[in-house]
Amino acid sequence: MATRRPRVTDWRLVVQSRLDRVRADLSALDPLDPLDPESARWREVAVEEAAVVEDMLTREESRWRTVASWWSGWHIERAWRSLHEAEIAVVAAGNGFLGRLPGLRGRVGEYLDDDDPRRVALDELRPGEFPLSVEREIVVDALRAAFDRSDFAHVGSRALRNKLIAASVVLFAVNTLIGLIGFLQPGFIPTCVGSERLPTVCPSGRDAAGTDVWLVQVLGAFGAVLSAVVLLLRRRPSLSPYVMIGYQATIKILLGASLAVVGILALGAGVTTGLIGVASQAALLLWAVILGYSQQVATRLLDSYADRVMDQARPLPKAEGQR
Template structure:
């Protein structure tokens, strides 16, 4: 039976590459030492976890469960957790850590605080200072703590992604409802602006029409697209299993459309009387674009928070190969 080919996605490429290195490291260990039964058990654990990883990255979910699987992200996080366990078991299967210590210390230092006792114990360990079983326990404990922090970050980024999706759905429904109301009953959501000194102007003509709300939303979304382009340009490349930039941009566009409607309502209500005067249809449409771009003020905090979450959830570097 032909081997299954994993679907090509960024996170699968990273996991597949590191899985290949795990298997190469296991092969480099050579034949098992009959006197080191614990090392043999760790080798078996590494092989079992590697098989789980292979299953996760080649698994084809039934269509009826594909959406639920994508929403929960269980196969992604199971693949990463099993990969981490396989890497830990591969390290522990060796008979010494002299060649690995620099890489192990650097790896642990990325996620654990300086005063973390597991990090301190690893950094103070000298090869041969303790019996091999104790050295193994020190290394395994420190690595597990470091990998656990990364795995929890993956779960946090998935939760954030799902919140962004839910928020996008709500904004889409609100915008659609406003557009339909404006289309069915023109003027119920008043988009026309006027004052005692200036004539009344409407987005789609001289009088209120069914296209007013839709036109304001489209121009507000256009203004938000401009800020989304800035987001895309400054976004750093990431191989995290969860990519947020598309959902962030979608929220900006939908929120820009909604804020444009709210802003035009505020202009029509006279909230800005004496400060802003809308003398023409072109000026009104321009304000819809500006108000749509103004969502950047509201979404900047979201962008900063997302950046922090994604920095914590970045894929972890490969442990050094044995020497």
């Protein structure tokens, strides 16, 4: 009987490595202290949550359920939430926090503001100043607040990803419909440009043809690809379970194709008379490329918003002097 290969994705690799670390830390804990019953309960929680994470990583679903899970992201977010609870439980199960405080403060500092009372309490914690139960509550509250911020950011990332997918489907349908209309009814969507002083030129170099609209769309998409390459070059690596860059590039390419057609219509309507003159087929095609690249003006807002969402999901360390 053939066995199915386990699915390997970036988020699974990260979660699996951290799950292995949780289990290693759990096995390295000191023997149970009869005077500290809370430690035993936290160890049980760690084992239970680790089992949930393992189930999310290895769960097999039907094709349709896989698509639904991918869209809703429930298995990804359930795995991360359970992993976070397991990590909290392992920390809380220890008999002290002296050796863990630097790492705990660094992790909490990635997500919580400097004046957040839970972060302030953790920063001011001095091992031995309070009973172990009080120290444990301070640590657990701070970690949960930090992880909650991360988990909510994952939800925001998924919502943005789904919106980008929906917008891409709509743009693809609109571009396809416009291309089909231009192909079946040549000249119905006028892509030829002319004026009193300049001859009329068409994208195909002759009278209106069925491929004119598609040719403009392809060149507009090519112009958008150039801006997508710039996006790829400046994009920071991210270990977020939701990667936006592919969907952002798709939006740029499809929008570039649409704007190229709209721009050529504007040139043909004389909107730019006195400013732009198109004297040849090469000039018209070049303008299609330029108009496709011009979508960068509109999608820069989308890129900035996606950057903020991804930074919340996976914040970068603060720069020197930034507080």
